[in-house]
Amino acid sequence: MAQRQIKFRAWNKRTKQLNRVTALEWSHSGMDFQYMTIEDGKNLRSEVEYDGLFSMNVILEQYTGLKDKNGVEIYEGDIVSASIYGLIQKGVVEYSQFSEWVIGNIRLNQVIANVIGNIHENPELLEAE
Numbered sequence: 001m002a003q004r005q006i007k008f009r010a011w012n013k014r015t016k017q018l019n020r021v022t023a024l025e026w027s028h029s030g031m032d033f034q035y036m037t038i039e040d041g042k043n044l045r046s047e048v049e050y051d052g053l054f055s056m057n058v059i060l061e062q063y064t065g066l067k068d069k070n071g072v073e074i075y076e077g078d079i080v081s082a083s084i085y086g087l088i089q090k091g092v093v094e095y096s097q098f099s100e101w102v103i104g105n106i107r108l109n110q111v112i113a114n115v116i117g118n119i120h121e122n123p124e125l126l127e128a129e
């Protein structure tokens with residue numbers, strides 16, 4: 001059985017930028033990351049306004065291990081469109097309580113999805129048409 005790559009990206013609430021994470025350094029408690037290195041090689045410090053579990057300034061999003069129909073990696077927080085029961089539907093990729101990636105109540109690995117944006121940069125894509 002092939003294992004999927006473990007990758008993350010991070011949305012910085014202050015700078016409003018989405019960055020690929022190349023390294024994480026966890027605190028001694030293992031509950032919060034202290035530093036992460038983003039794609040351009042700069043260190044982005046979690047200026048821990050520490051809230052007990054996670055940084056309040058950075059949202060980490062995990063790679064699902066899946067790619068869309070165009071070969072684009074699908075991450076948690078992506079907005080995808082997919083044909084579900086014959087209808088084109090849009091939704092946000094989330095990790096469910098049943099340990100699987102979903103769009104609403106549909107398992108992501110059961111549909112052919114197309115990444116059309118993400119919840120941070122393109123929330124308008126979720127508005128009703």
